[in-house]
Every structure is written in structure tokens, then in C-alpha cells.
Amino acid sequence: TGSTGEKSCFGPSSPGGGVNGGPCINLDKKVDDSDTTEKVNLAYKFDDDHMVYATYSTGYRPGGVNRRGDFAPYEPDFLDNYEVGWKTAWANGTLRWNGAAFWQQWDDFQFTFLGPNGLPIVTNAGAAEIPGIETDLEWATTDNLTLSGGLMWVKPELTEDFCEDVTAAPGACGASDFAPDGTTLPITPEFKANLIARYAYTFGEFDGHLQAAAAYTGSAHSALLLADEQALGGEMDDYTVVDLSASLDRGSWTAEL
Numbered sequence: 001t002g003s004t005g006e007k008s009c010f011g012p013s014s015p016g017g018g019v020n021g022g023p024c025i026n027l028d029k030k031v032d033d034s035d036t037t038e039k040v041n042l043a044y045k046f047d048d049d050h051m052v053y054a055t056y057s058t059g060y061r062p063g064g065v066n067r068r069g070d071f072a073p074y075e076p077d078f079l080d081n082y083e084v085g086w087k088t089a090w091a092n093g094t095l096r097w098n099g100a101a102f103w104q105q106w107d108d109f110q111f112t113f114l115g116p117n118g119l120p121i122v123t124n125a126g127a128a129e130i131p132g133i134e135t136d137l138e139w140a141t142t143d144n145l146t147l148s149g150g151l152m153w154v155k156p157e158l159t160e161d162f163c164e165d166v167t168a169a170p171g172a173c174g175a176s177d178f179a180p181d182g183t184t185l186p187i188t189p190e191f192k193a194n195l196i197a198r199y200a201y202t203f204g205e206f207d208g209h210l211q212a213a214a215a216y217t218g219s220a221h222s223a224l225l226l227a228d229e230q231a232l233g234g235e236m237d238d239y240t241v242v243d244l245s246a247s248l249d250r251g252s253w254t255a256e257l
Helices: 226-231
Strands: 039-047 050-061 077-090 095-107 110-114 120-124 127-140 145-154 191-203 206-217 239-250 253-256
Touching: none
Parallel strands: none
Antiparallel strands: 039 050, 050 077, 077 095, 095 127, 110 120, 127 145, 145 191, 191 206, 206 239, 239 253
16 A cells, blocks of 8 residues: 555555555546447348248447456447348249358457466457358158258458557557458358258158258357467367157157157
């Protein structure tokens, strides 16, 4: 405790259980944000089985305070979403095909990285854009067999240079802290796909199903910064998960494997 009565966050703990008997003044920060979000949707129905739509919507996330007090609070981030899509049924309703194409503009997006002493730090990383396409298809080939599948492609990228060192002067960002415009955002794979076959059957007094499903997830960057990704062992590999299941139903009993 100094002559002003201010409490240090880094001194010895007092018998009272606090640090130097009082709160940490360098954590005495707050944020006060507000905003509104909007959504507009237009849809056109050609008939009972075919429609198209267009949507514009916005997203907003308030700012906050970092747990490490010598880092400044972070600001809100904002998202503008533009989407067009379709929902259709064909062949007397036995075939359904839906899909959408979208483009998102993400401004001042909140980015978390691991800071000193293992504490996560949140900062505003500038801007990014996220174009993408998603679609799914379901086909009842017979009364018993249904085939379905889906895929998604998305390409999230920075549209501004990013410097993890929030204290660096413009143009003074170190190479290990720098991600240029066009860098792919981490964690999100560029491509995903799945296929499912489900067969429903009746056997004597039993009902049941057999199902096989495969889901593919493409590779993804593990970190925004190249130096961090190399420290983590490189990209996250692509992988495929296969699920097989079968069931028997009778009355109120079900057995599934």
C-alpha cells in the first residue's frame, strides 16, 4: 500500500484473503456498449414445391474486459450477412434439394490468443470476409430406403493486416506477430461433406433400421499466425468419421447397436 492508499495486484496476500487486503486497481475497467440488429427476408414461391429466398441480417457482439489487466478492453464486433437460397421438392416429394450461398462481412472481429502466463487475451483483429455455399439432398428411393447427403464450402479470410502485438506502432509489427490481408482464419475447415443411407424394415413382429453414415471434414489452420501454427504442429489434418447403426423395435421396447 502506497501513500495514496492504492493496492498492488502483485504484492503478497494479506490474512484477509485478498491481495494486499484490497482489489486490484489495474483491473478496474468496464465496457458499456449497445447496438441494434436487423433482419430482412424476401421469399418467392413458384408453387408448393419450389421457393427461393434472399436474406440480409446483421450481428452484434458487445466488447469486454481482458482478465489480464495490463491489456485494454476489447471493442464490439459486427457482422453483415447476405444470403440467397432455395428449398425445393421433386418427384412427388420423394426428392428434396435445399441450398444457400452467402457472403459475410465481419468488422472489428474479436480474436482470442494465448497471452503471458497462459491467460487468453481478446483483441479486435480488424476485418474479415466469409463467402460460402451449403447444400443438402434427400432422396426416398423406395418406401424403405432413404439416401441423403450434404456439403459445405466456406473461405473465411482477413481483409486487413493483423498484428497480435496490440502495443506495436503502425509498421512496427514483428514477423512472428503478423498475419497479412488474405490469411485464412483458423479452426474452420474449408470443406465438409456427409453421406447417409438408411433402410427401414419389418421382420415378423419387429420393426427396425440399418444405417450407414460417413462425414468428411477438411483440413484447417490451427492458428491465425504462422509462427503459432508451427508451434502447434502445423495444420489440423482432414478426417472422416464413419457411423454404423442397427435397431429392432417391438411394442414399447427398442434395442439399438
